[in-house]
Amino acid sequence: MIDVSNLHVTLGDKQILKNINFHVAPGEFIGLIGPNGSGKTTLLKTIAQLITAKEGKIKIAGKDQKAYSHKEMARHLSYVPQDTHIDFNFNVKEVVSMGRHAHREFLQSNKADEEIIKEMMLATNTWRFRDDSILNLSGGQRQLVFIAKALAQDAPLILLDEPVSALDIYYQMHILKLLQALTSQGKTVVTVLHDLNLASRFSEKLLLLQNGEVRTFGHSNEVLTEKRLKETYHIDAKIRRDELIDALNVTPL
Numbered sequence: 001m002i003d004v005s006n007l008h009v010t011l012g013d014k015q016i017l018k019n020i021n022f023h024v025a026p027g028e029f030i031g032l033i034g035p036n037g038s039g040k041t042t043l044l045k046t047i048a049q050l051i052t053a054k055e056g057k058i059k060i061a062g063k064d065q066k067a068y069s070h071k072e073m074a075r076h077l078s079y080v081p082q083d084t085h086i087d088f089n090f091n092v093k094e095v096v097s098m099g100r101h102a103h104r105e106f107l108q109s110n111k112a113d114e115e116i117i118k119e120m121m122l123a124t125n126t127w128r129f130r131d132d133s134i135l136n137l138s139g140g141q142r143q144l145v146f147i148a149k150a151l152a153q154d155a156p157l158i159l160l161d162e163p164v165s166a167l168d169i170y171y172q173m174h175i176l177k178l179l180q181a182l183t184s185q186g187k188t189v190v191t192v193l194h195d196l197n198l199a200s201r202f203s204e205k206l207l208l209l210q211n212g213e214v215r216t217f218g219h220s221n222e223v224l225t226e227k228r229l230k231e232t233y234h235i236d237a238k239i240r241r242d243e244l245i246d247a248l249n250v251t252p253l
């Protein structure tokens with residue numbers, strides 16, 4: 001579903017991503033992890049064509065990213081940004097409806113659009129806010145609306161940047177389980193997660209970025225070793241047998 005080869009990304013005069021190579025198969029759930037500033041958002045935005053790479057190639061569903069039109073790309077890939085601020089006074093259902101633009105010729109929603117909009121709003125528990133202004137929602141409620149919008153887009157690849165960062169523990173579990181269920185229906189999910197326990201619990205594979213490079217990519221028990229947590233996050237951690245992590249001590253950077 002995603003093939004990234006020899007990817008280099010520069011922002012301003014700073015090289016942010018260096019020689020990134022990885023492959024994601026259809027139906028996988030990938031947790032994108034790494035310390036603050038390691039390049040996770042830059043990588044997601046580059047895959048979503050919001051940032052242009054300096055060098056390298058990205059293929060989506062076997063086709064060079066650059067060969068897609070904007071609308072065609074939106075039918076292949078949806079993206080949930082880290083920042084869900086919006087300045088316009090749309091109601092919640094109008095925001096979710098924007099996810100359907102790639103599927104229609106005219107602005108008017110058809111019956112199929114309306115069905116999937118409602119289905120995804122019910123699935124994310126945002127249907128109850130449908131007539132409220134997006135400006136009047138809390139940060140967590142807004143995050144749920146942006147997830148609903150991306151799911152209504154019904155693309156086979158879903159990229160999410162810290163989609164549960166503003167959610168309480170119930171909605172963290174609810175959204176990650178929902179994404180997991182979508183992968184069992186064939187969707188591919190790549191999501192930035194800071195909580196390593198959630199990342200290891202829900203992801204089939206973890207991609208660990210450090211200083212703009214792929215440090216490791218594999219199953220969570222290969223990626224999240226005590227040695228690597230020390231080297232990457234500067235924590236003395238104990239991986240319990242149930243694979244939950246106890247952060248015991250933090251060493252000064």
Ligand SMILES: Nc1ncnc2c1ncn2[C@@H]1O[C@H](COP(=O)(O)OP(=O)(O)OP(=O)(O)O)[C@@H](O)[C@H]1O
Pocket residue numbers: 011012014016034035036037038039040041042043
């Ligand atoms: N527009 C920009 N111009 C220059 N440098 C940038 C720009 N945007 C991000 N950076 C730098 O790129 C690096 C990677 O940023 P990025 O947001 O991709 O990291 P991240 O892993 O997502 O971080 P976080 O976990 O804090 O969200 C950081 O050092 C950041 O300062």
